Amino acid sequence: MVRNLHRLYNGKPVGTDIPTQTARGGEGTMKRYQFKLEPLLVKRQTLEDQCQQEMAEQNRLLRQHQEELKTAFEEYRNHRLAADAVTISIAELEIFNNYANVLLDRIEAAKTKLREQRKAVDAVKDKLLALHRDTQAVEKLKEKDKQAYLKDANREESKQIDEYSVIRHAGEMSRKRQAG
Numbered sequence: 337m338v339r340n341l342h343r344l345y346n347g348k349p350v351g352t353d354i355p356t357q358t359a360r361g362g363e364g365t366m367k368r369y370q371f372k373l374e375p376l377l378v379k380r381q382t383l384e385d386q387c388q389q390e391m392a393e394q395n396r397l398l399r400q401h402q403e404e405l406k407t408a409f410e411e412y413r414n415h416r417l418a419a420d421a422v423t424i425s426i427a428e429l430e431i432f433n434n435y436a437n438v439l440l441d442r443i444e445a446a447k448t449k450l451r452e453q454r455k456a457v458d459a460v461k462d463k464l465l466a467l468h469r470d471t472q473a474v475e476k477l478k479e480k481d482k483q484a485y486l487k488d489a490n491r492e493e494s495k496q497i498d499e500y501s502v503i504r505h506a507g508e509m510s511r512k513r514q515a516g
Contacts, residue, residue, distance in 0.1 A: 369485045371478045380471040387464045394457045401453045405446035412439040 371377065419432050 369482055371481055373474055373477060377471070377474045377478060380467065380474055384464070384467040384471050387460065387467050391457075391460045391464055394453070394460045398450070398453045398457050401446065401450045405443065405450055408439065408442040408446045412436065412443060415439060 415432075415436060419429075419436075424432060
């Protein structure tokens with residue numbers, strides 16, 4: 337999964353100012369939420385994505401080595417079955433045994449490759465888990481930071497509404513005095 341590196345809102349980069357109305361009727365600006373550690377988060381997400389791709393490749397190689405081992409074992413088994421089915425001379429038996437040893441060597445080589453590949457998969461898996469934990473830690477910081485931002489924005493909006501209500505009430509009182 338590849339994440340977007342450039343975040344936009346209504347065609348503008350995140351972090352630009354948003355015009356707002358103040359209680360006094362003037363126009364103010366409220367900064368759009370921008371996570372200060374966004375470049376770090378993007379970097380960690382990118383590293384995690386790259387590691388996931390590496391994990392997919394290592395798993396592909398693991399399956400390939402498993403198939404090679406299976407093929408070598410089947411070839412050895414078929415060779416043994418073929419030899420048991422017919423009567424052979426001592427010279428042919430020696431050739432048969434030599435080829436059987438070659439096949440056994442292939443099986444051992446395939447087992448060795450498979451063990452090494454499993455170690456490589458485990459190493460990449462550990463690396464991926466560490467990168468995922470790092471990414472999650474920054475994502476949690478972002479979520480907490482965004483919640484604090486929203487709380488402050490709501491508090492500021494409440495202040496503006498209260499201020500507008502006070503001004504409106506004062507205007508109504510002033511009109512009543514003038515009328516009365």
